[in-house]
Amino acid sequence: MGNQNNRLWRMRNGYALPSDEGLREIHDRLLAMSESEHDDLRQRAWDVAAPQQVAQQAAWSDAFAAAAAHGLGSEDLSQVAHAAAAGRVATLLIEAERQMAGRIDASTGRIDPADLGNPRVDDVLDDLGALVERMGGEVHVLPAERMPCRTGVAASFRH
Secondary structure, eight states: OOOGGGSSEEEETTEEEEOHHHHHHHHHHHHHOOHHHHHHHHHHHHHHHHHHHHHHHHHHHHHHHHHHHTTOEEOOHHHHHHHHHTTOEEEEEEETTOOOEEEEOTTTOOEEEOOTTSTTOEEHHHHHHHHHHHTTOEEEEEOGGGOSSSSSEEEEEOO
């Protein structure tokens, strides 16, 4: 798809900003595509995005390893929960698809185990992620094979 005469987009401050005509043309082209063409486009986009995602996940894991080596990281769920409640978690890595039944006391970080089958029981890892975000930390969910540990959580502390 060419951009003759800036018909589809214009460069502004180093960013390609779409024109109205360009958005309409792209929309029309996407609507006219077959399912196999959509699949091909998805695959081409993923081929570009996947290496960047893998690199970012590796950087988060490496940063955790460096923090842990200096006593500023932990993979112990109880220690991480207490640090989260105190606002000390800068970055939390959570293993995708992992669940741990229970509740976290947001004021103390104490974890009360429970049965996940009970509809009143939450997933501790989800609650932990929400707590870290509320306290200003970053939360990232990684596939098990990219986690820097096997406990399901890895936290880098602020101090």
